[in-house]
Amino acid sequence: MKAYSTLLWIALFPLMLTGCSFFPLQHDTSFYGLIIGINYQTNTNVGDLAYCEDDANAIYNALLREDIDWKAGELTLLIGSSNTANKSDIISALNTMMGQAQENDYILLYYSGHGSIIPDLNGDETDDFDEAILPEDTLPADPSTYISDDELGTIFSQCRTSKGVLIFDSCFSGGLINKSLSANGLRSKYIEGISPKGTVQSGDLDVISFPVMTASGQNEDSWEDPGLGHGVFTYYILDGLDKLNADSNNDDVISVRELFKYAEIHTEFYIQIQHPKMRFPMDFLDILVTRKKPS
Secondary structure, X not given: OOOOOOOOEXXXXXXXXXXXXXXXXXXXXXXXXXXXXXXXXXXXXXXXXXXXXXXXXXXXXXXXXXXXXXXXXXXXXXEHHHOOOOHHHHHHHHHHHHHHOOOOOEEEEEEEEOEEEEEXXXXXOOOOEEEXXXXXXXXXXXXXXXXXXXXXXXXXXXXXXOOEEEEEEEOOHHHHHOEEEEOOEEEEOOOOOEOOOOOEOOOOOOOOOOOEEEOOOOOOOOOEXXXXXXXXXXXXXXXXXXXXXXXXXXXXXXXXXXXXHHHHHHHHHHOOOOOOEEEOOOXXXXXXXXXXXXX
């Protein structure tokens, strides 16, 4: 499992099929990505995971191999065993990506590692817990060393572009995406499960414009499998990208909806106790993840 204390995660979110259209690519559109994988082998305070760094490396290579838009100079790869995935590294890389991305650009965040819950300090959670991801240098007894959904929401709220996708492969990751901002203010979009205190849980990655995919539901573990050599959800993300397998309408483009649906169906068939989730803003128009290179 990918989790701290029984938490494993992989990340992507549930599907609502509506019309399919894509944001217009401009001649100067750049594609910026931050890809993170952490096995925690250098952190004796947190249990090791086996395949998160393989997940991240494979996602990085798949984007460069399969797609016309992604370029090595615009993709950042942070790996725990390389000492590049501490909290300061991740926050710095996120802020750099926010600073680089302009209005017509596209961003992607992928994370594979432990997920957890920590005490809610600002009172915006009905169950009194925030969801969080764990950098390489996390100290389990110190919530300030985690990266909470509140922190992520604050960083992404500063982004100039509204085009992109966030993907989390970790336990409890569905809890990151229960709310989004609409023109009418904050409204609940997804509520699932009962907390230990008996109240309804509500996550709060309050990103205004981005779709978010999670590998599991709010109260579920996300699993990695030695037979696949990856997290289960990430394996099927990779399989969907390979040879454009997820391109369900054969238009040589894989959209966010197509990729999620492909991974969701295969993940739930492979492991019935894990249910990927996807959420997106009210006005979301489907956007590409990758497209076929010209032959």
